[in-house]
Amino acid sequence: xxxxxxxxxxxxxxxxxxxxxxxxxxxxxxxxxxxxxxxxxxxxxxxxxxxxxxxxxxxxxxxxxxxxxxxxxxxxxxxxxxxxxxxxxxxxxxxxxxxxxxxxxxxxxxxxxxxxxxxxxxxxxxxxxxxxxxxxxxxxxxxxxxxxxxxxxxxxxxxxxxxxxxxxxxxxxxxxxxxxxxxxxxxxxxxxxxxxxxxxxxxxxxxxxxxxxxxxxxxxxxxxxxxxxxxxxxxxxxxxxxxxxxxxxxxxxxxxxxxxxxxxx
Numbered sequence: 001x002x003x004x005x006x007x008x009x010x011x012x013x014x015x016x017x018x019x020x021x022x023x024x025x026x027x028x029x030x031x032x033x034x035x036x037x038x039x040x041x042x043x044x045x046x047x048x049x050x051x052x053x054x055x056x057x058x059x060x061x062x063x064x065x066x067x068x069x070x071x072x073x074x075x076x077x078x079x080x081x082x083x084x085x086x087x088x089x090x091x092x093x094x095x096x097x098x099x100x101x102x103x104x105x106x107x108x109x110x111x112x113x114x115x116x117x118x119x120x121x122x123x124x125x126x127x128x129x130x131x132x133x134x135x136x137x138x139x140x141x142x143x144x145x146x147x148x149x150x151x152x153x154x155x156x157x158x159x160x161x162x163x164x165x166x167x168x169x170x171x172x173x174x175x176x177x178x179x180x181x182x183x184x185x186x187x188x189x190x191x192x193x194x195x196x197x198x199x200x201x202x203x204x205x206x207x208x209x210x211x212x213x214x215x216x217x218x219x220x221x222x223x224x225x226x227x228x229x230x231x232x233x234x235x236x237x238x239x240x241x242x243x244x245x246x247x248x249x250x251x252x253x254x255x256x257x258x259x260x261x262x263x264x265x
Contacts, residue, residue: 035246038105038190039098040254044261045114045238048201049090053232053265055082056206057224060217063210077225087206090172091263093238095198095256099190107188108132108251109243110200111148113161114169116212118237118260123212126204127164127240130171132187148243155253156241168208172201190244198242234263 051059059081061074093112099105113127129148150157171185190196216232223230239257246252 035249035252036100037252037254038100038244040242040256041096041098042238042256042259043094043096044259045091045093045236047089047091047263049088050263050265051082051087051089051206053224053230054078055086056213056265057217057221058082059087059206060210060214061221061225064214064218064221074221074225077227084206089204089206089209089263091202091204093200093202095200095242097188097190097196097198097242099192099194099196102192104192105190105244105246107190107196107198107242108245109148109253110198111156111158111161111240111242111253112169112200112202112238113156113164113240114202114204115237115258116209117235118258119235122237123208124161124163125165125208125212126169127158127161127166128169128171128202129158130185130200133185134187148241150241150243150253152253154255156239156255157253165208168205170203170205172203232265234265236261236263 055078058074058078061078062071062081065071065074095110097105097107108131110130110132111127112130114125116123116125131147148158173185185200188196188198213232213234217224220230220232237258237260239255239259241253241255243251243253
């Protein structure tokens with residue numbers, strides 16, 4: 001069964017660690033006197049699903065052209081305008097987290113922000129706050145406030161991404177018929193002096209792509225209609241933060257990115 005999860009809220013984790021095992025800190029923050037921040041390395045976002053240029057052309061043709069004859073030609077050659085669910089862009093975002101502490105660290109939240117064509121014509125398309133769930137927590141996937149926020153000025157938070165469209169980026173879940181939270185959305189316990197991997201798959205709706213890709217389709221739509229070999233390159237940039245929780249010390253975040261790359265259609 002496939003479904004799109006709503007944006008979850010922050011979990012209140014049960015006590016995991018004893019402060020007796022906490023080493024001396026290198027954070028320089030009196031709130032966390034005995035915790036070293038982990039190292040978060042985000043890798044390039046891999047596009048795993050995207051609509052064909054023919055479907056995108058059928059969607060864009062009525063936007064780019066006002067001439068009814070050209071629109072009729074588009075419909076005859078490319079087909080009718082497809083529904084939005086056939087125009088989803090899906091990408092995987094993998095992270096490697098290195099924990100320098102002598103105790104495990106639970107990763108509980110992920111903030112992701114996506115831009116296309118970063119630079120002078122940057123389009124800040126979408127952002128999403130994901131909260132990882134504890135096993136058996138049936139109320140995890142629900143709405144709420146306070147997620148992905150930070151009092152640390154150097155840490156990215158939801159307030160830093162007010163230009164992004166929060167409704168256009170969703171967590172993609174492919175689970176069994178039981179409806180259980182899949183592994184990629186469960187709390188990640190990063191082992192002591194070890195590494196952990198977090199993989200989140202995200203869906204981007206087509207609406208925010210309209211302005212960003214309109215110029216490309218103005219240039220290539222006639223070639224797509226003529227069924228010529230066309231390649232469209234979409235530069236992207238992904239950045240955000242991951243939050244961790246330690247008993248008696250609270251919650252702190254670590255930035256990642258920006259990670260830049262290109263998607264080729």
